[in-house]
Amino acid sequence: MSTSTPVASVEAQGARIPLLGLGTWELRGRACTRVVEQALRLGYRHVDTAEIYENEREVGEGLRASGIKRGEVFITTKIWPTHYAPHELARAARDCLVRLRLSEVDLLLLHWPNPQIPLSETLGALCKVKRDGLARNIGVSNFTVALIEQAVRAASEPLVCNQIECHPFLDQSKVIAACRRHHMAVVAYSPIARGKARDDELLQRIGAAHKKTAAQVCLRFLVQQDIVVIPRTSKVERLSENAATFDFGLSETEMAQIAALARPGGRIIDWAFAGRPQWD
Numbered sequence: 165m166s167t168s169t170p171v172a173s174v175e176a177q178g179a180r181i182p183l184l185g186l187g188t189w190e191l192r193g194r195a196c197t198r199v200v201e202q203a204l205r206l207g208y209r210h211v212d213t214a215e216i217y218e219n220e221r222e223v224g225e226g227l228r229a230s231g232i233k234r235g236e237v238f239i240t241t242k243i244w245p246t247h248y249a250p251h252e253l254a255r256a257a258r259d260c261l262v263r264l265r266l267s268e269v270d271l272l273l274l275h276w277p278n279p280q281i282p283l284s285e286t287l288g289a290l291c292k293v294k295r296d297g298l299a300r301n302i303g304v305s306n307f308t309v310a311l312i313e314q315a316v317r318a319a320s321e322p323l324v325c326n327q328i329e330c331h332p333f334l335d336q337s338k339v340i341a342a343c344r345r346h347h348m349a350v351v352a353y354s355p356i357a358r359g360k361a362r363d364d365e366l367l368q369r370i371g372a373a374h375k376k377t378a379a380q381v382c383l384r385f386l387v388q389q390d391i392v393v394i395p396r397t398s399k400v401e402r403l404s405e406n407a408a409t410f411d412f413g414l415s416e417t418e419m420a421q422i423a424a425l426a427r428p429g430g431r432i433i434d435w436a437f438a439g440r441p442q443w444d
């Protein structure tokens with residue numbers, strides 16, 4: 165696999181997922197449309213949205229405004245856990261497509277686990293949505309090792325990824341190993357730790373040695389492990405910065421130093437955010 169351009173990709177069970185995507189959480193309205201359009205013009209070929217972000221309409225508009233052919237862009241969206249009852253899930257998936265003004269998405273994810281609804285029922289509905297042609301690929305997000313095992317057993321279609329919080333300040337090695345075991349891609353959300361990477365001294369120091377910023381080193385650390393990154397920015401000038409992570413490499417020593425930044429409590433996204441009781 166080549167990692168020399170922003171369109172480098174990983175392959176997972178037949179899905180080809182661009183290693184760099186644009187995150188869009190908290191991007192709204194015209195600003196969202198503009199950033200999506202600019203990102204695609206700059207060479208991004210993957211955009212991440214979700215029904216809960218309330219910006220699917222703007223993501224679709226940005227895609228059309230960019231002039232890039234639909235077939236060249238990988239669009240992911242996610243279903244919110246309140247829509248996991250089987251008939252609800254199919255309806256929610258159709259609603260996403262209406263807002264995006266697309267006939268199918270490239271990847272449809274379960275946004276968070278929902279222990280109130282049997283996983284097998286939700287996965288049955290998700291697999292049917294895929295078979296009905298609404299999503300080319302399906303996957304999960306925020307699934308623990310135990311839930312990945314359950315999901316893989318219950319799904320009749322391949323689950324191509326688990327989208328998880330992943331950056332140097334959090335040890336996700338167990339979940340990543342489970343994904344690899346099941347040939348699922350790992351998609352890193354909050355890949356620059358919601359901006360925290362910028363202020364880290366080690367990332368800055370390594371960056372200076374490569375004439376790169378701390379954020380670029382942080383993203384490089386992930387893509388060098390074939391982890392897909394979906395950094396979000398509202399600033400057009402940062403789109404190029406975040407994309408320029410394929411023209412340099414980190415040494416084994418640098419990779420190990422960065423990995424050692426992980427700390428217990430390094431998680432940034434609070435799982436209570438999704439009303440998390442006990443998942444496993």
Ligand SMILES: NC(=O)c1ccc[n+]([C@@H]2O[C@H](COP(=O)([O-])OP(=O)(O)OC[C@H]3O[C@@H](n4cnc5c(N)ncnc54)[C@H](OP(=O)(O)O)[C@@H]3O)[C@@H](O)[C@H]2O)c1
Nearest residue numbers: 187188189353354355356357358359362379395396397398
């Ligand atoms: N599946 C899930 O449950 C889940 C959860 C969270 C996020 N996500 C997805 O993952 C995407 C990315 O995660 P995220 O938005 O939480 O965090 P992130 O991408 O790690 O960080 C975004 C923050 O970093 C800043 N930033 C961006 N580029 C920068 C750079 N080069 N230097 C310094 N600061 C920079 C942005 O500010 P500016 O806007 O000012 O540039 C923003 O405040 C989301 O947008 C969403 O699509 C999914």
